[in-house]
Amino acid sequence: MRVALKYICEDVDRHGNVRCYVRAPGKRKVRIRALPGTPEFMEEYQAAIATAAEAPLRQADEAKRGSFRHLCIRYYSSAIYKALDGSTRNWLRRALDEIAQEHGAKQVATMQARHVRRLRDAKAEMPAAANQRLKALRALFSWAIEAEETKVNPTIGVKKLRYQSNGHHTWTNEEIQQFCERHTLGTKARLAFDLLRYTTGRREDAPRLGRQHMRDGRVRFRQAKNEHRNPIDIDIPLHPALGESIAAAKVGANLTFLLTEFGKPFTANGFGNKFKDWCRQAGLPHCSAHGVRKATSTALAEAGATPHEIGAITGHTSLKEIERYTKAARRGELASQGMSKLIGKTTA
Known part of the structure; x- marks a missing residue:
């Protein structure tokens, strides 16, 4: 079933290829180059509509x-x-x-x-x-x-x-457990959380992910942030928990795992707002999608991953932010080591 989009028009070039445009009254037509039905198509369409709808x-x-x-x-x-x-x-x-x-x-x-x-x-x-x-x-x-x-x-x-x-709040282990207890395996909210958690994607990335990004036991996608200026390609192993979550959600053959109530892919802002709703439902109004990314980065640091290993997963190109996670994660461990050296060395 095809859904009519406002101002969309099509023509056929001399090679028989169908080309899509947004043609608003009084505005120059804007070419939509992405494949119809994909999240990229909707992003280009919405950007063109926003430009056309601007007040004179x-x-x-x-x-x-x-x-x-x-x-x-x-x-x-x-x-x-x-x-x-x-x-x-x-x-x-x-x-x-x-x-x-x-x-x-x-x-x-x-x-x-x-x-x-x-x-x-x-x-x-x-x-x-x-x-x-x-x-x-x-x-x-x-x-x-x-x-x-x-x-x-x-x-x-x-x-x-x-x-x-301190920027976005970093989820604690207790908050993660609270969210997962409220949104169990098989729900859209849980799948969204697991996509964020096990890919360290941002709110722009999670709603774009689909089966085409999960192949041969790996997750491969290009991060949305700076994708046109300084693209970062992610290639990480598929975490078993994420595979289980995808299977439990029983997603169809759509190009994206996450769809709105109207069967359309989420925009970045739409997904961010919906995820905040899911957080409120779990009694976590202070939590956000980006905080899940920070929680996974911290968990990696606590597990002993090096800054370069963390960067390969998160896509960070600067070690400055990664080192902040690492230092915060190791502070308690270093404090214990330091105090152990002091024990027995003090005098009355």
């Missing part, structure tokens, strides 16, 4: 060369921006458009570091959001300087806000 920019701002809004428009149409992953483009655009709502008509040439600091500090109550806003501005002006769209870079010298954060 005010003509005054758009025509005003040299304005912040005009610079953003130029950035969004650049090859640098288009080469970014969809999730990266989304948060960059949200951050820049939020600034443009209030300051879009202002001239970029008059923008100084103090203005950037004010924009950063406007979100000081949420330091992570403040730093993300600064990061978006840095990306914009880094491109603008290289593209000779402006001669000033007001982000130079502006520092991130310093704050204490």
Whole structure:
């Protein structure tokens, strides 16, 4: 059964190949190159729809060369921006458009570091959001300087806000057991958890996995993060517990193991929201999909895996993050070794 998607149209080239496009009124048609029915197809389709559905920019701002809004428009149409992953483009655009709502008509040439600091500090109550806003501005002006769209870079010298954060909560063994008791083998929630746990995938990866990634006793897939700029291919043994979970879930012949209630593949955001629902059902509202990845990384470190062994499983290219897991995991062991040397050496 075929489901009609809004704005989708098809034509046939001279070789007889069917080509799919998104053609929205008043917009240029966008080619969808992925195979229909695959998660990649839906991702391309949703990105094209999001672009087509954007509210028209005010003509005054758009025509005003040299304005912040005009610079953003130029950035969004650049090859640098288009080469970014969809999730990266989304948060960059949200951050820049939020600034443009209030300051879009202002001239970029008059923008100084103090203005950037004010924009950063406007979100000081949420330091992570403040730093993300600064990061978006840095990306914009880094491109603008290289593209000779402006001669000033007001982000130079502006520092991130310093704050204490441990990032996503790392699942404990007790929390893992609590989740598994609530979501037993055979359920969609349990399969989602096991995919995250035994592949160390992110929320973008788990909903893309299917039988085509499980062959010859191994799991092979390309991580979604930075797949268009710095792709990381994962090739790890299939954990027996994951194989058992897949068999118990009785998934069909779909290209993805996990499907929504409507029989469609999850988007990354949709999966993240659904997984949070499953966590709340298990009484774990503070837990997240990314925290499962951190838990497995920690478990590997506690089992004595080297940083390079962990990196081969998680896909980390920098040892800095891996070493943090390793040090935290070995802290108790090192403390015991240190205290054992002190015992019997103290004097009254």
